[in-house]
Amino acid sequence: MTEPMATPPRKLKIATVSLAGCFGCHMSFLDIDERLLPLLDLVEFDRSPLTDIKHCGPCDIGLIEGGVCNAENVHVLREFRAQCRVLVALGACAVNGGLPAQRNHLAVGDVLQQVYLTGHGLAAGSQIPNDPELPLPLNQVHPVHEVVRIDHFLPGCPPSGDAIWAFLNDLIASREPRLGHGLLHYD
Amino acid sequence: MTTPSPPASPPTFLLDGQPVPFTPGQTVMQAAYAAGRYIAHLCWHPDFSAHGSCKLCTVQANGRLATGCTLAAAEGMEVHTQTPELQDKRRTLLQLLFVEGNHFCPSCEKSGNCQLQATAYEAGMLTPHFDHFFPARPVDASHPEVLLDFNRCILCELCVRASRDVDGKHVFALSGRGTQSHLIVNSPTGRLADTDFAASDRAADICPVGVILKKRVGFAVPIGQRRYDAQPASAVDVASPARDNA
Ligand code: SF4
Ligand code: SF4
Ligand code: FES
Numbered sequence: 561m562t563e564p565m566a567t568p569p570r571k572l573k574i575a576t577v578s579l580a581g582c583f584g585c586h587m588s589f590l591d592i593d594e595r596l597l598p599l600l601d602l603v604e605f606d607r608s609p610l611t612d613i614k615h616c617g618p619c620d621i622g623l624i625e626g627g628v629c630n631a632e633n634v635h636v637l638r639e640f641r642a643q644c645r646v647l648v649a650l651g652a653c654a655v656n657g658g659l660p661a662q663r664n665h666l667a668v669g670d671v672l673q674q675v676y677l678t679g680h681g682l683a684a685g686s687q688i689p690n691d692p693e694l695p696l697p698l699n700q701v702h703p704v705h706e707v708v709r710i711d712h713f714l715p716g717c718p719p720s721g722d723a724i725w726a727f728l729n730d731l732i733a734s735r736e737p738r739l740g741h742g743l744l745h746y747d
Numbered sequence: 748m749t750t751p752s753p754p755a756s757p758p759t760f761l762l763d764g765q766p767v768p769f770t771p772g773q774t775v776m777q778a779a780y781a782a783g784r785y786i787a788h789l790c791w792h793p794d795f796s797a798h799g800s801c802k803l804c805t806v807q808a809n810g811r812l813a814t815g816c817t818l819a820a821a822e823g824m825e826v827h828t829q830t831p832e833l834q835d836k837r838r839t840l841l842q843l844l845f846v847e848g849n850h851f852c853p854s855c856e857k858s859g860n861c862q863l864q865a866t867a868y869e870a871g872m873l874t875p876h877f878d879h880f881f882p883a884r885p886v887d888a889s890h891p892e893v894l895l896d897f898n899r900c901i902l903c904e905l906c907v908r909a910s911r912d913v914d915g916k917h918v919f920a921l922s923g924r925g926t927q928s929h930l931i932v933n934s935p936t937g938r939l940a941d942t943d944f945a946a947s948d949r950a951a952d953i954c955p956v957g958v959i960l961k962k963r964v965g966f967a968v969p970i971g972q973r974r975y976d977a978q979p980a981s982a983v984d985v986a987s988p989a990r991d992n993a
Pocket of ligand 3: 782784787788789790791798799800802803814815816817898
């Protein structure tokens, strides 16, 4: 009689996204280097800039890089909240708006005019883009927690690969993530 | 012949269970600091009188909450600084300071040398949590040697005290009420260039955060060698009294 095959433990599903981000937090994630391989034994990626999946399915963990700066960001963030059991604000932009929120003291119309109408080096007849395909910018940049409930915050611009690794290991093991001196930074 | 009596031992109080000696008239903060013990603080500085605004130094003494920088030390008093309740309140106070200003550390010249930031690290603050105010106060770059970014001010008045009490110049003041309180420059135009402020003033080096910044020296210290890179605030701020920028 043959032993019944042990069912391998179900892999956790992780989705990631960059909203008003710079992709630096994703780069820092990849900075875990060869530790990606053991990670892939434990998790599988759903929607992410690293996969071809277009919409977020039911996931265990969602990592959000970037703040919320336009209408599409809001929709994507809500999709992630609806699908992910645990949602993580990854990096300074997601946590507090980050450097993009330095536009918050300017009127968004003035910024668009400056860039597309009155700025240097524009071709004659340049206009502010107005195709409905394009998401409208919000009047201010917001941290993600001002739009949906966030379960965990991992600050840093970007958080280091080591911080992300420690954090993910805690999450995967269902421990409250802890970052000691050196791993916790805001810059 | 009489033997000289041994010198009377100074009175003590208990700080998190450990005795701390004090001389009558000292506050809990002063005595703790003199004994090399750390109590979180932002508006207190050993060279200046207490201010009592940041509330970071809140301790539990004989069962009640009080600010350690204004509470007189008393014989036998039991002072606690690390109860879960106090750590929670301290984190909340820090979060409030962060959302009231524009603390974009990734581009701040003070990052790594900032007492607010280092104190928040030590408190394990992972998020400012509350909705942001995003204030929009214009910077004052009028002075040839010093820049002011008012959006990072925590209203500790150390610059006010240093300019008034040490430099004798009265360059800074707080103005406004409630959430509108803000730092101003005492000149007819409100510009720093129109005061007798100098980069060698004590007030130029006293700001615990990134408001009063000397020009052309930002980002000179490599990451890893900044004031709070190697050690947390509790080790650094007790070991070297002047946390000043100099
Ligand atoms: S003053 Fe301190 S806390 Fe504020 S942005 Fe600068 S480094 Fe960060
Ligand atoms: S400018 Fe700096 S020293 Fe002056 S009140 Fe503000 S935070 Fe304190
Ligand atoms: S240090 Fe005591 S209130 Fe600020």
